[in-house]
Amino acid sequence: MAEWYISVGGVRQGPYPTAEVQRLIAEGSIPPEAHVWRDGMVEWQPLSQTEFGIPPLRPPLPPPMPYPAMQLSPPPPQSMYPCRGCGRPIHVTAAACPHCGAVNEHHPDYSPTDKRILIAFVLCFFLGGLGMHRFYVGKWGTAILMIVTLAGLGIWWLVDMIIIATGNFTDRDGNKITVWL
Ligand SMILES: [Zn+2]
Numbered sequence: 119m120a121e122w123y124i125s126v127g128g129v130r131q132g133p134y135p136t137a138e139v140q141r142l143i144a145e146g147s148i149p150p151e152a153h154v155w156r157d158g159m160v161e162w163q164p165l166s167q168t169e170f171g172i173p174p175l176r177p178p179l180p181p182p183m184p185y186p187a188m189q190l191s192p193p194p195p196q197s198m199y200p201c202r203g204c205g206r207p208i209h210v211t212a213a214a215c216p217h218c219g220a221v222n223e224h225h226p227d228y229s230p231t232d233k234r235i236l237i238a239f240v241l242c243f244f245l246g247g248l249g250m251h252r253f254y255v256g257k258w259g260t261a262i263l264m265i266v267t268l269a270g271l272g273i274w275w276l277v278d279m280i281i282i283a284t285g286n287f288t289d290r291d292g293n294k295i296t297v298w299l
Contacts, residue, residue, distance in 0.1 A: 125153040125162055136169075143170055199224040213297075221297055227285075231255075231293035238295060239282045246275040251282065256290030 121133035124142075126149060133156075134142070142148045143165075153162040154170070165171075198207040203220025210224050222228060233255050242251035247269045249261030269275035281287045285296045 120156045123155045124148060124165075125155070126151075139170060227294075227296050229293040229296050231289045231291070231295055233289050233295045235282060235285060235287070235295055235298045238287060239279065242275070242279050242282055246278060247272075251278060251287075255287070255295065 120136050122139045123132040152165045154165055154168055155162045197210050201208050201215040201220055203215055204218040206217050208215050212222050213225050214221055238251045241254050249264035252261035287295050
């Protein structure tokens with residue numbers, strides 16, 4: 119194993135094995151301006167030019183953050199939205215505004231349709247055999263088919279009523295009708 123001599127300010131130390139030199143460097147006992155020599159080297163060399171090359175005292179600092187860094191980070195998940203009716207903040211889980219009753223368009227079940235369950239249900243209940251609830255939501259084709267088939271001999275009529283009441287009936291554009299009033 120190589121035995122190293124160390125020269126600090128003209129004072130010679132050593133010899134030390136390689137591991138000991140590394141340890142002394144790590145604990146700061148050997149200053150960066152020290153010179154070292156071992157058998158086989160032509161002359162003393164600065165420590166930094168040998169295999170012990172002194173690493174920077176501190177890791178380089180990251181470049182400064184650009185000023186708008188805070189604004190670039192994604193916003194936290196939003197749970198409050200302004201009501202479209204009165205503008206007051208309402209929670210995303212509220213189906214309707216507790217202040218003015220407007221439908222909460224940010225609710226997971228919100229549907230952009232303006233059709234209402236109650237109207238469709240009443241129409242279906244009394245006039246389902248004439249497909250009136252399907253005319254109401256704009257499904258004219260199946261409404262006429264319903265008249266022709268006598269509401270599927272009553273079964274289709276019953277099925278539609280259940281689908282409407284459970285909030286799964288859709289309008290012409292495929293939007294679920296989820297609001298009662
Ligand atoms: Zn409101």
